[in-house]
Amino acid sequence: MRIVIDALGLPILGGARTSALGWINALGEYDRDNYYTVYLSQFENSLARFSNIEQRVVPVRSRFAIRVWAQLYFPFLLARKRATLLHCMKNLGVVAAPCPTIITINDLSHLILRHFYPWLDGFYWRFVQPFILRNAQRIIAISESTKRDLIRFYHLDPDKIVTIYPSCDEEFRQPCGPWRLKQVQSKYGLPKSFIMYVGSFGVHKNVKTLIRAFAQVAREVPHGLVLVRGAHHTTSDRSVEQEVSALGLEDRVWILGPIPDDELPCFYHLADLFVLVSLNEGFGLVLLEAMACGTPILAARSGGMPEVVGDAAYLIDNPMDPAEVASAIIMLLSDQQKLAEMSIKGLERSQNFTWEQTAKRTVELYETVGKNGRY
Secondary structure, three states: OEEEEEEOOOOOOOHHHHHHHHHHHHHHHHOOOOEEEEEEOOOOHHHOOOOOEEEEEOOOOOHHHHHHHHHHHHHHHHHHHOOOEEEEOOOOOOOOOOOOEEEEEOOOHHHHOHHHOOHHHHHHHHHHHHHHHHHOOEEEEOOHHHHHHHHHHHOOOHHHEEEOOOOOOHHHHOOOOHHHHHHHHHHHOOOOOEEEEEEOOEHHHOHHHHHHHHHHHOOOOOOEEEEEEOOOOOOEOOOHHHHHHHOOOOOOEEEEOOOOOOOHHHHHHHOOEEEEOOOOOOOOHHHHHHHHHOOOEEEEOOOOHHHHHOOOOEEEOOOOOHHHHHHHHHHHHOOHHHHHHHHHHHHHHHOOOOHHHHHHHHHHHHHHHHOOOOO
C-alpha cells in the first residue's frame, strides 16, 4: 500500500506532537511492507532511519494557511502518488481526497469546553468538522471517551469509529540511576520532595486551581510544586505566575519551561505525586508517562482520564474545587502505603499500552480501508 500521512502543523512540544510522532515511529518499526509518505512542517530526525518512510516538509507556518494548503494541494498530490489511503493524524481532514481517508481524533474539547476557545475554532468544529468526518471512511478515536463524544456531538455511526490507544516512549519504562536523579535535581534546584504537573498552561488544563489547592496544602506538607510547562497555544493562561505571586508561593512553586525529553523521566521518578486536574483529556499521555515511571497519580474523573488510569490513580469528581483537590493531596501524601500501592498498580497498568499494539491495530485498519482504495 501507498499510505500518505498528514502530520502537518504539529506543535513543537506537547502530547499531540509526542503521540503523532510516536505513532509514526511505531508504524516504521512494525510495518516494513508498506510505503509511507509523511507530510510535516519540519524534518523529523527520528523518522529518518526508516527506509520505507519518506518525509515531505511543507514550509508553511501559519496554522490557517497550512490547512488551506492541505485542502488545495493534497488532492493533487494524492492522485499523483496513486495513494491507497490518507491518514490525517491531527483531528483535521481533507475534503476532496481522491482516496479513502482515516482521521485520528484526540478529543472534542473545542465543543465540550467551547467557551475557552476562539470563536473561529468553535465554528470549525461545529459546522465544518461534521462534514469532513462524515466523508471519512474511518475515524480513529484515541479513547472510548472520545468515541462516545464523537457519537454524541456528531451522531456518527459507531461502526465507523475505531478506538486505538497511543503509548509512551520506552524511556519512561526505564529506571533512572541515583546519580542521574541527583544530577537533574541539582541542575534545576528542585526541592527534596515535590508534587508535579506536566503540560501546557491552557485554560482547560486548570492549572490555577492546582495552584490554589497547593496554597492550602503548603501549610500542611513540606513539599514544593513543580510545574513543567509545555508550549504556548491559543488558550494559554498567561496569569499563572501572577497567581503564584498573589498567593505568596514564590518560594514553594517551581515554574519550568520546556525541558529536554531525556530529563523528563527523571522528574517523574523524583516526584512524590503527579497531579492532573484538567477539565477534559481525550487520553492524557502524561498519565501514562507517570504510570510507566511508577509515579502515583491524582487526576480528575473527566474525559478519557479514568479510562487510562483504571484503578491505579486516585480520582476526584470536581476538579474546579481547590478544597477537594487539596484534601486529596494531603490524604495521599500522608499515606505512604497507599502511594506505594498506587505506584505498583500504575506500573502494571502502563503495560496495557504499547506502541506495537498501536501499530498492529493501525495497519489492520489500513488493510481494511485500503481494499476500497481507488488505485
